[in-house]
Amino acid sequence: MLVWYDWPAIYQPYYNYAIYSLLGATLLVNVYLIRDLVLLNRIPLFNTKKHIIALLYLIGSSLFLALIPDVVEEYKPELLIGIFSIIWVNDSFAYITGKNFGKHKLLERISPKKTIEGFLGGLAMALLAGVALHYYVGVYGLWQWIVLAFIVAFFGTIGDLIQSKIKRQAAVKDSGSIMPGMEVSLIGWTVLYLQHHLLIYFSQYSTMFHKEGTISILIGIAVAGMLTAIATQIDMPNWLSYTLIALGLVFLIIILQFFRNPKRATILDDKTIVSPVDGKVVVIEKVPENEYFKGERLMISVFMSPINVHVTRYPIGGKVSYSKYHPGKYLVAWHPKASEENERTTVVVDHKNGKQVMHRQIAGALAKRIVNYAVENNDVAQGSESGFIKFGSRVDVYLPIDTPVNVELNQKVKGGITVLAQF
Known part of the structure; x- marks a missing residue:
């Protein structure tokens, strides 16, 4: 008879297949939601396939949140505390910056109160929080915390916009009326749900980036961000929007891969x-x-x-x-x-x-x-x-x-x- 501690080893291949299949399906649904957020007035999945949103957008992404400690092979409460801290810093400073300095709307037809200045203020402070967490928490290297903070701030904002669009489409103010039992937490559950499957992938497969690439990587992130902002904020043909976003991503990927610094286990041998x-x-x-x-x-x-x-x-x-x-x-x-x-x-x-x-x-x-x-x-x-x-x-x-x-x-x-x- 099988005992509990034997299961992971025996069923590991099947477990991996299931997790990666769910990861792929969840990412696909999120890609469709992001596309619908930018290009369409309504989200078709919400009208016809609510169960897909519930299963893959909410439950699926929540599962990857629970799996994050397993990625680092041992339970690290500091990791989850750090992620929640970045979310809190991003949300708080996005609100403070937007309220005091916000003049340009981020996506007014979906969320009238969100501003570009607020988004950038939250992003900047989230990156600084990532740097601080590297020195005070550890677990990850400096560049890993910076990239993680960028993922939290960038995709968290997209998640908030998707939630806002779903609420407007449903003509309700509270998300709990759309999916009973799914109340919105104070720090914004959508921020977590959209990003954590990306954090799983990032945590498992990311490599360190070389310190000599710091300026180049920041320039790459800025260029990709500007092209994405232009593509989504200015009225233009769809093919041109896709092209600008793709160019920004390709440019950033080229910079990241060039300055990657994989760990090498050299076998020390005097001969x-x-x-x-x-x-x-x-x-x-x-x-x-x-x-x-x-x-x-x-x-x-x-x-x-x-x-x-x-x-x-x-x-x-x-x-x-x-x-x-x-x-x-x-x-x-x-x-x-x-x-x-x-x-x-x-x-x-x-x-x-x-x-x-x-x-x-x-x-x-x-x-x-x-x-x-x-x-x-x-x-x-x-x-x-x-x-x-x-x-x-x-x-x-x-x-x-x-x-x-x-x-x-x-x-x-x-x-x-x-x-x-x-x-």
Whole structure:
């Protein structure tokens, strides 16, 4: 006979299928509701399919609220307290800002009292609350709390507007008259119901973003927000509205994926030399190295496309004996002269076996900024961050001539994971 604690393991695949199926259905209903909110005078689902709204918009989204602690694999009351705190901060400051400074209506035909100024005020304070929660609560990293706060504020406002439209369509003031027993809480249940399935996905699959991308990510969020506001507030053809929203989302996604900083579990090994970056091996040859070694070395060159992770990691552990930045040109990264004429940084690490390994960050045609964290005489760990290069480039690794190579030309490698060579 099965006992309770055996069930999750035995039925885990079926449980996952059920949860993800419900997640997909709930997201689909919300997409339709958002579309109807912006483009139509009435919500068709409310007229013909009230049970779908009740099941997937209310009950389904509430279920994902209850599942949030499971995503982080152990019960974390601070997480739910933090989310409710962000909701309270967003609602409170949206009201205060809108009442005192609101001049431009957000969506007057649905909610006459909501203003763009109120929305932006609530959003700004919600983001600050996310930063504060990172330092005082923990659980998530800084960027995770910021993105979570943005989701709460942005989709919470959309949820409020959907609820307002449903109430107007039903010609009632209290949501409890639409669906008995579903009273509106003081902090606004719609804020939770619309967003928490997104928080489940975000909590489970999000990666950290690199600190070098802070300004770029904020610009991406601002651009996506402005395009969305233009698309929804200005009268234009539907295809143009969709195009503007899609362009904003695509732009933001490109920025986020470029500055992603996935955690890498480097297997520390004194006998291995790991790839410093993600990319493709484009050169394996003996070359003269004239800056530091003043002699011939074995060079392995890894080219990074704009879609690769651009964090640079130390290929070996040891002490940094040389670190220097060189301003220069911005030739394409695969140009033969790029390693000598382009903007670049050169770092040499002394291994405890007495051998030295150099890696050189080289800017490409798009990469206009190289960041180097290496400081001479510092001890560094294999696979830890050495720097960052923006928007496509390459990294050359210089090894002793007799070093056995473990990779081939055109092989794809992962920074901190793939073994390039061995001592």
